[in-house]
Amino acid sequence: MAKRYKITMAYDGTNFAGFQIQPKQRTVQGVLEKAVNKMSKLDDYITIYGSGRTDAGVHALAQVAHFDFPHAISAQGMLKGLNSLLPLDCEITACEIVSDEFHSRFTTHGKRYMYRVSLDHFTNPFKRFYTGHYKYPLDIERIKEALPDVEGTHDFTSFVASGSTVKSNVRTIYEATVTEDKKNNEIIFEFYGNGFLYNQVRIMVATLLEIGNGRRAVHDFLRLYEVKDRNQARETAPASGLYLKKVYYNEKK
Amino acid sequence: MAKRYKITMAYDGTNFAGFQIQPKQRTVQGVLEKAVNKMSKLDDYITIYGSGRTDAGVHALAQVAHFDFPHAISAQGMLKGLNSLLPLDCEITACEIVSDEFHSRFTTHGKRYMYRVSLDHFTNPFKRFYTGHYKYPLDIERIKEALPDVEGTHDFTSFVASGSTVKSNVRTIYEATVTEDKKNNEIIFEFYGNGFLYNQVRIMVATLLEIGNGRRAVHDFLRLYEVKDRNQARETAPASGLYLKKVYYNEKK
Numbered sequence: 331m332a333k334r335y336k337i338t339m340a341y342d343g344t345n346f347a348g349f350q351i352q353p354k355q356r357t358v359q360g361v362l363e364k365a366v367n368k369m370s371k372l373d374d375y376i377t378i379y380g381s382g383r384t385d386a387g388v389h390a391l392a393q394v395a396h397f398d399f400p401h402a403i404s405a406q407g408m409l410k411g412l413n414s415l416l417p418l419d420c421e422i423t424a425c426e427i428v429s430d431e432f433h434s435r436f437t438t439h440g441k442r443y444m445y446r447v448s449l450d451h452f453t454n455p456f457k458r459f460y461t462g463h464y465k466y467p468l469d470i471e472r473i474k475e476a477l478p479d480v481e482g483t484h485d486f487t488s489f490v491a492s493g494s495t496v497k498s499n500v501r502t503i504y505e506a507t508v509t510e511d512k513k514n515n516e517i518i519f520e521f522y523g524n525g526f527l528y529n530q531v532r533i534m535v536a537t538l539l540e541i542g543n544g545r546r547a548v549h550d551f552l553r554l555y556e557v558k559d560r561n562q563a564r565e566t567a568p569a570s571g572l573y574l575k576k577v578y579y580n581e582k583k
Numbered sequence: 584m585a586k587r588y589k590i591t592m593a594y595d596g597t598n599f600a601g602f603q604i605q606p607k608q609r610t611v612q613g614v615l616e617k618a619v620n621k622m623s624k625l626d627d628y629i630t631i632y633g634s635g636r637t638d639a640g641v642h643a644l645a646q647v648a649h650f651d652f653p654h655a656i657s658a659q660g661m662l663k664g665l666n667s668l669l670p671l672d673c674e675i676t677a678c679e680i681v682s683d684e685f686h687s688r689f690t691t692h693g694k695r696y697m698y699r700v701s702l703d704h705f706t707n708p709f710k711r712f713y714t715g716h717y718k719y720p721l722d723i724e725r726i727k728e729a730l731p732d733v734e735g736t737h738d739f740t741s742f743v744a745s746g747s748t749v750k751s752n753v754r755t756i757y758e759a760t761v762t763e764d765k766k767n768n769e770i771i772f773e774f775y776g777n778g779f780l781y782n783q784v785r786i787m788v789a790t791l792l793e794i795g796n797g798r799r800a801v802h803d804f805l806r807l808y809e810v811k812d813r814n815q816a817r818e819t820a821p822a823s824g825l826y827l828k829k830v831y832y833n834e835k836k
Contacts, residue, residue, distance in 0.1 A: 342708040389709070419708045455595040455672045456642070456713070 332398040335408055336432060337362075338424040343389040343569065344459040345419055350383045358384070358393070358420055365415035366397055369408075374400070381434045381441070381577040385529075387459070387569030391444070392423065394577040396434040432579070440504065442576040443531045445519040445567065447539065461516060462535065462571030468542040470517060473508050476541045479551040480506040480521070480534065487558035489537070491529035491566065499558075501525050508538075520575070529566055536565035585651040588661055589685060590615075591677040596642040596822065597712040598672060603636045611637075611646070611673055618668035619650055622661075627653070634687045634694070634830040638782075640712070640822030644697070645676065647830040649687040685832070693757065695829040696784045698772040698820065700792065714769060715788065715824030721795040723770060726761050729794045732804040733759040733774070733787060740811035742790070744782035744819065752811075754778050761791075773828070782819055789818035 339362075347355035351363065362378045370376055380395040403411065409425040416422065431437070448454060448461040449468065457463070483502040490499050503523040510517055519538070521531055537554070540546040547553075554563055592615075600608035604616065615631045623629055633648040656664065662678040669675065684690070701707060701714040702721065710716070736755040743752050756776040763770055772791070774784055790807070793799040800806075807816055 340708050342711075413705070418706055418711050421706050421708050423705060452666070452676055453671055453674050455593050455674050458595075458671050460709070 332400045333402070334396055334398050334428050334430055334432060335405070336394065336396050336426050336428045336434065337409075337412070337422050338392050338394050339390065339420060339422050340392065341390050341420040342459075343384060343387050346386065348384055348386045348388070349380050349390075349393070358390075359395075361417055361420055362395065362412075365412050366399070368415055369403075369411050370400055372400060376400075379434050381438055384572075384574055385569050388572045388574070389460070390574040392576050393574050394434050394438075394579075396428065396432060434577070437579060438525075438577055439580070440522060440524045440578040441526060441574065442520060442522040442578070443526065444573040444575045445521075445531060445535045446571045446573070447517050447519070447535070447567075448571075449515050449517065459570050462567045464539050464543075466543050468517075468539065469544065470508065470510060470542060472544070472548050473517075473538050473542040475548050476538060476551060477506045477508060479549055480538075484551075484555045485558060486527055486530055486555075488554040488560055488563045489530045489533040490527040490560065491533065492560065494528040496527065499527055501527065501530070532567040532569070532572060533563050533565070535567040535571070537563050539567070540565070585653045586655070587649055587651050587681050587683055587685060588658065589647065589649050589679050589681045589687065590662075590665070590675050591645050591647050592643065592673060592675050593645065594643050594673040595712075596637060596640050599639065601637060601639045601641070602633050602643075602646070611643075612648075614670055614673055615648065615665075618665050619652070621668055622656075622664050623653055625653060629653075632687050634691055637825075637827055638822050641825045641827070642713070643827040645829050646827050647687050647691075647832075649681065649685060687830070690832060691778075691830055692833070693775060693777045693831040694779060694827065695773060695775040695831070696779065697826040697828045698774075698784060698788045699824045699826070700770050700772070700788070700820075701824075702768050702770065712823050715820045717792050717796075719796050721770075721792065722797065723761065723763060723795060725797070725801050726770075726791050726795040728801050729791060729804060730759045730761060732802055733791075737804075737808045738811060739780055739783055739808075741807040741813055741816045742783045742786040743780040743813065744786065745813065747781040749780065752780055754780065754783070775829075785820040785822070785825060786816050786818070788820040788824070790816050792820070793818070 349358045351357050351359040366376050378395050378397045405425045409422050412422050446461040448457045448463045485500050487499040505522040507520045602611045604610050604612040619629050631648050631650045658678045662675050665675050699714040701710045701716045734756050738753050740752040758775040760773045
């Protein structure tokens with residue numbers, strides 16, 4: 331009798347062509363399925379279901395996925411077994427056996443993303459794969475003033491990349507914050523919402539940085555919600571700064 | 584009339600086969616000389632002189648080098664020109680025109696190295712190229728008690744890797760410290776001395792971690808100075824945790 335395993339994992343997205351499996355590409359789902367199927371040793375192929383995709387170069391501190399496994403292995407045994415088979419840029423950090431009603435994607439209540447922006451005046455060799463970069467003047471107080479406009483339920487059509495196939499662009503953001511990491515000369519955004527559109531976080535970050543720089547009005551988000559025009563938000567912050575920080579199920583926060 | 588340029592640079596050592604130029608290998612000196620010679624457009628090959636080598640995988644926050652350049656270019660113009668030609672994992676952070684008496688290697692008064700040790704219980708995908716890793720129990724108070732033994736003038740024969748060709752293994756360490764970075768679950772060593780032997784910092788760190796773990800006596804450094812036997816220090820901490828942090832010339836600290 332197969333049991334369902336929920337796994338939580340961290341990965342460095344730098345050398346992955348995103349989460350979702352693709353022919354001839356190195357993907358997170360690909361290396362996970364290879365490891366799980368190596369452990370099962372069965373002809374029946376086991377598929378991994380992730381909470382959602384991440385793009386090429388996007389990182390995860392706690393991505394969640396599930397799969398059904400035919401043999402009786404403890405959660406701890408599964409965690410150790412998978413980690414012994416996985417490459418070093420993808421690490422299972424938690425594993426539990428869950429009921430068949432759990433689904434990593436359909437039963438999620440929300441997600442939290444983090445975005446790191448380096449303010450270095452030069453291209454820091456240690457940050458090129460791990461932050462976005464903004465080298466223009468930035469008034470963080472303007473960004474703080476704009477962030478309450480991001481929170482709440484809005485039509486985010488101006489913030490969705492072309493290629494998205496969802497029916498509605500309405501989403502709710504419960505929390506949008508920015509903090510300064512003076513030691514590392516960075517600012518860190520966090521967004522906690524019930525779901526995010528394709529490239530939404532990266533487009534919102536680029537827009538917030540333009541607000542901080544003064545080339546947009548502080549409350550430009552309110553206008554962008556109205557116009558519903560992707561061309562007016564323009565920029566997309568690079569994948570390297572984006573981290574999927576948490577996927578929420580029953581528990582809050 | 585050629586002028587001498589002193590450059591300070593940061594590099595991510597992960598994808599370099601060390602500093603020193605080698606045939607068919609990607610080295611820091613190699614990419615620097617390629618950039619400088621592309622700028623000079625002369626038949627005479629310009630050689631870069633570094634303050635010292637760093638091994639494959641070892642990083643630099645502020646390595647120093649010099650070279651003589653035949654054309655009149657301002658220090659700022661040289662910095663911008665080189666950075667436009669260098670790969671993103673090597674960045675010039677400062678440049679100045681110096682007298683012909685300056686020599687990056689022979690006129691240095693000392694160096695400062697930093698070593699980052701991750702204490703994570705799992706292999707953190709974001710740290711695999713940027714820290715060493717110690718997953719065993721560690722009493723940092725024992726390390727703090729041992730560090731004064733590291734400071735001072737000693738014969739470091741027990742801490743020099745085979746392959747070293749220097750005449751004397753006596754060096755002076757002015758400062759040896761450890762700090763806790765609780766946010767990142769790391770401890771950070773720093774060593775400031777008048778010079779370091781081949782692999783000396785990595786061997787000292789491995790020894791200090793064994794002291795912290797309790798498998799060596801707190802004052803084992805005093806015994807190791809006496810026995811002058813590399814086999815008794817045994818381990819070498821991985822290159823990934825090591826950073827050349829500063830090279831000292833006339834100025835102190």
